[in-house]
Amino acid sequence: MHYLETGQYTYLAGEINALYHEAAVKAGISDSVQNILYVLCEKDGKCLQSEISKLTGISRQTINSAIRKLEKDGIVYLQQGKGRNTILCLTEKGKKFSLEKIKPLHEIENKIWNDWTKEEQQQYIVLTKKYRDGLKKYMEDIL
Secondary structure: OOHHHHHHHHHHHHHHHHHHHHHHHHHOOHHHHHHHHHHHHHHOEEEHHHHHHHHHHHOOHHHHHHHHHHHOOOOOEEEEOOOOOEHHHHHHHHHHHHHHHOOHHHHHHHHHHHHOOHHHHHHHHHHHHHHHHHHHHOOOOOO
């Protein structure tokens, strides 16, 4: 891949991240809080705390910090799961907040996805996985 092409990808990825950041700022929350609430919305308001790191790529330390803030604000609560598992749950206030601030992101993404043909959807998934797998492979050499 030539520099111009990788530069375009990097630029586009940065622009997309900036749009999500702008949505978080408008909602009055941090990017990590937005990501946590996003996962909780996808999981019908409940998710294993350990899963959040896997699904968002956010460090456990950042997640724990964000959860403490969300608990303090009455948005989430922790529930004991099986063994050492802890379940993160939306409160009623959290459900209302997520409906107003996070659900519109889902709707936008679904609108974009549904505007694509089935072939475009499949191509996007295949190429994104291929990029992720390549990134993992080549990152092993430098990390």
